[in-house]
Amino acid sequence: MSIGSAPARFLATVLLVLGPAAPAAAVPAVPPPEAASVLGHAGRWLTDDQGRVVTVHGVNLVYKYPPYYPAAGGFAEADARFLAENGFNAVRLGFAWNAVEPLPGVYDDGYVEQILQTQQLLARYGIHSLVDSHQDAYNTSVGASWSGFPEWATYADGLPVEPNPGFPLVYFTSPAQNRTWDNFWRDHAAPDGIGVQEHYAAMWAHVAQRFAGRPYVLGYDLINEPWPGSEYPTCFPDGCPRFETDVLAPFEGMVMNAVRAVDHDHLLFYEPSLTNDFGTPDWMPNPTGDPKAGLSFHDYCPGRTDTCLTNGLDRAALDGTVGVVTEFGATTDAARLTALTDRYDDHMASWMFWSEPQNQTPQHPQQPPTGPNLMNPAVVRPYPRAVAGTPQQWQYDTATAAFTLRYAVVRADSGAPFAPGAVTEVFLPPAAYPDGYRVDSRGAEVVSQAGAPVLRLTALPGRDTVELTVTPR
CATH class of the missing domain: 2.60.40.1180 (Golgi alpha-mannosidase II)
Structure with missing residues (x-):
């Protein structure tokens, strides 16, 4: 999941302390757009194949129990129809590296096909999929609530998991958690002698080639909420300039290049450090300068002062890319959700909601990823989904x-x-x-x-x- 599963009071405390084949489609009640099957961008704006400005209102769809694909959790045609009828034209569609590559260099194409089938189902309702490599605290062996990344790529050097208060606070407390991320950023060799980062980039190319050329693929979200590892205390309160520019950007650049080798058209969305979810400054550049790139960022800023949105949009504008809020919410507080979506309208921003029933923590198991569990009525509102201007x-x-x-x-x-x-x-x-x-x-x-x-x-x-x-x- 995302960091949004933590109650706001826990986040505020941390900051203070640290400083099978799909059936035939029914006719949707809300007709798909007249264009927009392939999206690009013009500066800060998403655009469709007519040149219209597209705004996305979306939800996150990530199933965190084996076998890690939404159809196994119950997502079906009625749910895609439900999302379209409530005005959602985008889904951040998560997959697990752990399931794509269960052994080094061995890919489960049946699993990738399941993710593709969900994307095709959504496409029939005019819903764009942002295909997302998702993890939260890496792997269960180092304190995560689920295993987004594989065990064979997890290297804790024998350090203890404890103290482990559970996701997401395990990021701040566990020696094993932080050493595992350190070794990932050092490109630790996998059992076959190839670095874990090279495996990750090759995995992404393997996935992307199945989505290349397909309509209603918004693009690829290269990694969910990357954590700086043991360097994280240096990221508060001024962000992670060294980590994001010298470590994270080269890594995501390598992944972008691997994807571009198999897909020349779809947008590539890179993410800054997880600490940006709390409102620290965003130093993450466009890793390769790719003109078809976007910044995926999250808004879980605690308290009344929300810098997450402007940090992300300003950073995207600096690099001439499009910025999209790909996670926010993780609450049922209608007043809070209304205030956030009002703020996004004020900035004419695209967004994707994280629904509280989809949180997965030791105290809160994920609910089935079906339509009503993916949204909240408080975020359903009018918006211009395509503007000829x-x-x-x-x-x-x-x-x-x-x-x-x-x-x-x-x-x-x-x-x-x-x-x-x-x-x-x-x-x-x-x-x-x-x-x-x-x-x-x-x-x-x-x-x-x-x-x-x-x-x-x-x-x-x-x-x-x-x-x-x-x-x-």
């Missing part, structure tokens, strides 16, 4: 269900105008508008049916800006 602002008032959007009618990639008839799509949750909605559109014509869950509009000739307001009927 460049967004300038959008906002949703949960008290009144009023939604506003303003955008310039020019392409984000070039500043050129869109061709006449280019369609902007806005998801409007039926739960927010049970009796329908009213539309006030300035500069555009509505071309969807009254009350449709996806509002479609096209800019009027000669208009530079579109302003949209939606209110309940």
